[in-house]
Amino acid sequence: MSVLHAGGFQVGLVTAAGFVAWLLIGLPAGVLVQRLPLRGTQVAMDLVRAAAIGSVPLAAAFGTLSLVHLVVVALLVSLASVVFDVGNSTFLPTVVPREQLTARNSLTSGTHAVNQLAGPSIGGALVQLLGAATALVTDAVSYLLSAALLRTLPRAAAADRPAPGQTPSVAAQIGEGWRYVTRHPVVGPCVAMATSVNFVCGALMTLTPVFLVRTLGAPAGVVGVLMATEGIGSLLGAALTPRLSSRLGSARALLLAPVVGAALALLMPMATPGAGLLLFAVGNAGFAAGVVVLSIVTRTHRQSTVPAELLPRVMATVRFVSWGAIPIGALLAGSAASLWGARTALWAACALTAVAPLVLLCSRVRGLRRLDELDAPHAPAA
Incomplete structure (x- = not known):
C-alpha cells in the first residue's frame, strides 16, 4: 500500500476484500467441498491464488498498478481461499484419531505461527530490498509450490453419490448445517465468541500497519519484526493448548484464553516510538496467543463431535459467520482511523476484545469443564 500512498480507509478496503468472500460464498463452500474432487479443487485454488498475486508485480512493472487492481486481487485470493480452507478443516478428522485431534490441531497452528513469525520479518526485508510490489x-x-506438493498426495476416495433425483438442494444442505450450528449449546456460543474476536482481528489488520508506520514512524524492517510478534504469540498459544486442555479442561481453557488475550491487547495502543514499541510487541503476542488457544479448542471440539456428513457444512457455516466479521471490522477500523486517528481507533478495537469472554460467561459453557459434556445428551437434531 505504500506504493500507492494509501490512507487508513484504503488499507481497510483491501483488507476487507481479502475476507469478504466468506460472506459471498462461505455457506455454499461446504456443499462444494462435499461434491467436488478435493485434491483437484485445492490444486486449482492454489493456481488461482498464484496467478492473482503474480499479477501485482507485473502490473507494477508496467506502471498500471492501481487500488482497484489490488482490491480485485484480494477478492480473487479470498474466493479461492474459502474453498481451500473449508476442505482443509474437514480433512484432518478423517486421518487422525479423535484423541489426537488437539495435538494435531496445535501442530497445524504452530506451523502457521512459524510462517507468521518468519513471514513479516522476511517480507519487511524484501520490501526494503525489492520494493513492495516485487516482493x-x-x-x-509459495502457492505454486503448494499446488505441486498437493499433486503428490493420493486422491481422496470418491464419496457415495445419491441416486438421481435424490440429491438434496444446495439450499437444503446449507440449512441443515446452519440449524446445527445455531441450535447447538456449545457450537453456537463459540461461534458468537469467535465472531467478536474476528471483528477485532479485522480491525487490527487495518490498524496495525497504519499505526506503526504513520503514527509511530517505524521503518519497514521494524514493522515486519513487530508484526512477527503475532507469530510468537501464536506459537506459544499452540504449544500451551494441549497442556491447558488436559489440566484445566477444554471449556476452562477456552474461558481463560480470551480473558488473558484481552488484557494484554490493551498494551498495543500504549506503544510509543523507541523502547515503547515493546508494549506493542507484548500486546500483539498476547492477544494472538489467546486467539490461537480458542481456535484450536473450538476447532477440535467441532471435528470430534459433529457428524461426519455434516462437518463440511458446519465448518463452512462457522467460517461464514465468524470470518464474515473480519471485513466488517477492517472497514469500520479504516473509517475510524480516518476520522479519529489510528491510535484512538486502536484503543477502541482493543477495548472490544472484552466482548469474547463475556459471550462465554453468559452461555452454558460457563459451568463446563470440557466442551463435549453437553454433546451426548443435548446434541440437537440437524
Whole structure:
C-alpha cells in the first residue's frame, strides 16, 4: 500500500476484500467441498491464488498498478481461499484419531505461527530490498509450490453419490448445517465468541500497519519484526493448548484464553516510538496467543463431535459467520482511523476484545469443564 500512498480507509478496503468472500460464498463452500474432487479443487485454488498475486508485480512493472487492481486481487485470493480452507478443516478428522485431534490441531497452528513469525520479518526485508510490489513474487511462488506438493498426495476416495433425483438442494444442505450450528449449546456460543474476536482481528489488520508506520514512524524492517510478534504469540498459544486442555479442561481453557488475550491487547495502543514499541510487541503476542488457544479448542471440539456428513457444512457455516466479521471490522477500523486517528481507533478495537469472554460467561459453557459434556445428551437434531 505504500506504493500507492494509501490512507487508513484504503488499507481497510483491501483488507476487507481479502475476507469478504466468506460472506459471498462461505455457506455454499461446504456443499462444494462435499461434491467436488478435493485434491483437484485445492490444486486449482492454489493456481488461482498464484496467478492473482503474480499479477501485482507485473502490473507494477508496467506502471498500471492501481487500488482497484489490488482490491480485485484480494477478492480473487479470498474466493479461492474459502474453498481451500473449508476442505482443509474437514480433512484432518478423517486421518487422525479423535484423541489426537488437539495435538494435531496445535501442530497445524504452530506451523502457521512459524510462517507468521518468519513471514513479516522476511517480507519487511524484501520490501526494503525489492520494493513492495516485487516482493509479492515470493508469495505467488509459495502457492505454486503448494499446488505441486498437493499433486503428490493420493486422491481422496470418491464419496457415495445419491441416486438421481435424490440429491438434496444446495439450499437444503446449507440449512441443515446452519440449524446445527445455531441450535447447538456449545457450537453456537463459540461461534458468537469467535465472531467478536474476528471483528477485532479485522480491525487490527487495518490498524496495525497504519499505526506503526504513520503514527509511530517505524521503518519497514521494524514493522515486519513487530508484526512477527503475532507469530510468537501464536506459537506459544499452540504449544500451551494441549497442556491447558488436559489440566484445566477444554471449556476452562477456552474461558481463560480470551480473558488473558484481552488484557494484554490493551498494551498495543500504549506503544510509543523507541523502547515503547515493546508494549506493542507484548500486546500483539498476547492477544494472538489467546486467539490461537480458542481456535484450536473450538476447532477440535467441532471435528470430534459433529457428524461426519455434516462437518463440511458446519465448518463452512462457522467460517461464514465468524470470518464474515473480519471485513466488517477492517472497514469500520479504516473509517475510524480516518476520522479519529489510528491510535484512538486502536484503543477502541482493543477495548472490544472484552466482548469474547463475556459471550462465554453468559452461555452454558460457563459451568463446563470440557466442551463435549453437553454433546451426548443435548446434541440437537440437524
